[in-house]
Amino acid sequence: MSCSICPRACQIDRTAAAGFCGCSSVVRVARAALHYDEEPSISGTNGSGTIFFSGCNLKCIFCQNMVLTDGTLGEVFSVTRLADTMRKLQALGAHNINLVTPTPHRDAITASLRIAKREGLSIPVVYNTNAYETVETIRAYEGLVDIYLPDLKYADPRLSKRFSHAADYFETAIGSIGEMIRQVGFMQTDKNGIATKGVRIRHLVLPGCVFDTRAVLRAIRERFGADCPISLMSQYTPIPECTVKPLDRPLTQREYDNAVESCLSLGFTNVYVQELTSVGRAYTPPFSDRVSL
Ligand code: SF4
Numbered sequence: 001m002s003c004s005i006c007p008r009a010c011q012i013d014r015t016a017a018a019g020f021c022g023c024s025s026v027v028r029v030a031r032a033a034l035h036y037d038e039e040p041s042i043s044g045t046n047g048s049g050t051i052f053f054s055g056c057n058l059k060c061i062f063c064q065n066m067v068l069t070d071g072t073l074g075e076v077f078s079v080t081r082l083a084d085t086m087r088k089l090q091a092l093g094a095h096n097i098n099l100v101t102p103t104p105h106r107d108a109i110t111a112s113l114r115i116a117k118r119e120g121l122s123i124p125v126v127y128n129t130n131a132y133e134t135v136e137t138i139r140a141y142e143g144l145v146d147i148y149l150p151d152l153k154y155a156d157p158r159l160s161k162r163f164s165h166a167a168d169y170f171e172t173a174i175g176s177i178g179e180m181i182r183q184v185g186f187m188q189t190d191k192n193g194i195a196t197k198g199v200r201i202r203h204l205v206l207p208g209c210v211f212d213t214r215a216v217l218r219a220i221r222e223r224f225g226a227d228c229p230i231s232l233m234s235q236y237t238p239i240p241e242c243t244v245k246p247l248d249r250p251l252t253q254r255e256y257d258n259a260v261e262s263c264l265s266l267g268f269t270n271v272y273v274q275e276l277t278s279v280g281r282a283y284t285p286p287f288s289d290r291v292s293l
Contacts, residue, residue: 001013001014001015003019005103005106005137006103006104006133006134007057007133007166007168007172008020008166019104020057020059021057021059021071021103022055022069022072023054023055023105024071026076027053027076027077027078027079027082027105027108028053028054028055028071028073028076028077029051029052029054029082029291030052030053030054030068030073030074030075030287031051031285031286031287031288032050032051032052032089032292032293033049033050033285033292033293034046034047034048034089034094035047035048035049035050035098035285036048037285038050038098039200039231040193041189041193041200042096042098042126042147042149042195043095044095044192044193046093047093048096048098048126049086049090049094049095049097049098049123050098050100051086051097051099052065052068052287053068053074053099053101053102053104053105054068054071054072054073054074055068055069055070055101055104056068056071056103056130057103057130058130058153058164058169059164059165060153061163061241061247062236062239062242062244062247064237065101065287066239067287068101074287074289074291075289077108077291079111079112079115082116083113083116083119083121084116085291086112086113086121087116087119087121088293089293090122095123095124096123096125096126096147096195097116097123097124097125098128099125099127099128101128101129102128102129103129103130103132103137106137110140113125113144114144124197125144125145125146125147126146126195127145127147127180129150129151130150130153130173131150131151131153131173131174131177132169132172133176134176135175135176137176138176138180139179141183142183145183146184146196146197146198147184147195147196147197147198147199148180148200149231150173150176150177150202151201151202151203151204152174152203153169153203153204153216154169154209154212155170155212155216155219156215157170159212162244163206163244163247170219174223177199177224178223181199184197184198184199185197185198185199186198186199186227186228186229187229199228199229200229200231200272201220201228201229201231203216203230203231203233204235204236205232205234205236205255205256205259206246206247206251207236207238207247207249207251207252207255208246208247208255209246210255210258210259210262213232214259214262217230217262217266221266221268226269227268228268228270229272230263230268230271230272232256232259232260232263232271232272232274233274234251234256234274234275236250237250251276256276
């Protein structure tokens, strides 16, 4: 079967070879654990039951999880083990199941979610994505995913091409986000501030690229309105593998302040902002070929 799960549409048989994402037909998981470094509405006090998948269909040149992007790190998981892992994370007290970089593994994840839900998984399921998705793939999750966290990375096709090899990123991503919002609406929280359902759009502010942050925010405002929940992320951390300017330096306080100011001036009513000091290694947890759950 030829793969067109994501907009790359590699049209290759993944039982015979890996695609751009580095994924063959097996699912590799590089970490499954409680994670405390998402937004408070996701991590809460108990942690988010996070499953990090190996492989990526975007392969940003500045990725903080670079070790995962070629798809070779991680333990091979069957559909049933994936379902069991979700239930184990729930038993540990996780507020939700958080699927990180799930895109290439659509068929295995949807099958696992059906099994896990049949066997008692009841906490919300979070789909944590770079947003480079087809509408068809997002439709496959309807009724299975409660919360979508799409990271809308760029508006400018020159940036998305240069940094993520995808000139068609913006139109593709915003189309997939439209489908997410159609399914579950904007993010809602319970009385403790924990997310129960809906979409929050993330945007990682990149050094030297605040002009593009403004364009991203304007587009969100135009397409989805000022009540669309936004998370403006400040944790950009330069990695030694990326020497491309301006990505070879940290974000400055002034740049982040400008991004926040743009958000406020556009009238967004539900914005999560961070301290610039939240930059750190907590965002890059240890990954491994052995998963303990
Ligand atoms: S999921 Fe992987 S193999 Fe399939 S189209 Fe996307 S990049 Fe290509």
